[in-house]
Amino acid sequence: MPIWLRALAAQIIALIPALAAMQFAGPPGWPWTFVLLQSLAAAMAAPLLGLPRWWIPIQAAFLPALAVLLRLQLPPVIYLAGFVLLWLVFRSNTRERVPLYLSNRATWEALDQFVEDYASPSFLDLGSGLGGTLRHLAQRHPGGRFNGVESAPLPFLISRLRLLRLDNAHVRLGDLWREDLGRFNLVYAFLSPEPMPALWRKALAEMREGALFVSNSFAVPDTAPTQVLTLNDKRGTRLFIYRMGASATQAAPRFQNK
Ligand SMILES: C[S@@+](CC[C@H](N)C(=O)[O-])C[C@H]1O[C@@H](n2cnc3c(N)ncnc32)[C@H](O)[C@@H]1O
Structure with a gap:
């Protein structure tokens, strides 16, 4: 299974224990509890799905970062600019898994x-x-x-x-x-x-x-x-x-x- 699919699977699988736990917890403040539980579960799912170790913090940070960004209600053009910037720098990353790091x-x-x-x-x-x-x-x-x-x-x-x-x-x-x-x-x-x-x-x-x-x-x-x-x-x-x-x-x- 390609790495991006495993990363996506970890995020989706992590929704299950988070949703199950929410059945018992419920309001108040439940969205953030849900986000934290999902983040924890995603971090644990990453190695089980064979993702390299450096994926663990990425998996853990994904939903919290998304939640914070949604709350900030930034204009959509910022996301477009971010995407374009990433493409300009990491264009080869998806095809050949070669990110930008530099010789010392x-x-x-x-x-x-x-x-x-x-x-x-x-x-x-x-x-x-x-x-x-x-x-x-x-x-x-x-x-x-x-x-x-x-x-x-x-x-x-x-x-x-x-x-x-x-x-x-x-x-x-x-x-x-x-x-x-x-x-x-x-x-x-x-x-x-x-x-x-x-x-x-x-x-x-x-x-x-x-x-x-x-x-x-x-x-x-x-x-x-x-x-x-x-x-x-x-x-x-x-x-x-x-x-x-x-x-x-x-x-x-x-x-x-x-
Ligand atoms: C790890 S960096 C190394 C940079 C530089 N050689 C150094 O040692 O400081 C690898 C670079 O290879 C580039 N790269 C990856 N695949 C490439 C390809 N098919 N053709 C040209 N450049 C590529 C990436 O964009 C990235 O900038």
């Missing part, structure tokens, strides 16, 4: 070292978000070429503005699946588990021998990386590194696991 400085610095290994680096950020990774690398390595592709309009626009002054960095609005990975010697992805199998097939088909495919946090299933680099940051970021054409057990020479 520790990751940028680790990528620096990989870039330095190439005489003329050509780097592609698949889903380049707000362009922070590209901007950092382009500033540090003026001799390299740093490209990004981003499908969400607002992050694309922000990154375009951030990269305006850099001749060696470029981001385009589009779909990562339409990029030719063969044009780059470093391909970086910070996506989600969902697209990894298909992305790996694409990398194998298109990337040149010796090129590096680096995935932040999400490993390619059933494929041993050339190396796993664990960064010394708060979240213990792991970079899964795959060197094209190398045997799975061969370690990339310059880096040690921390």
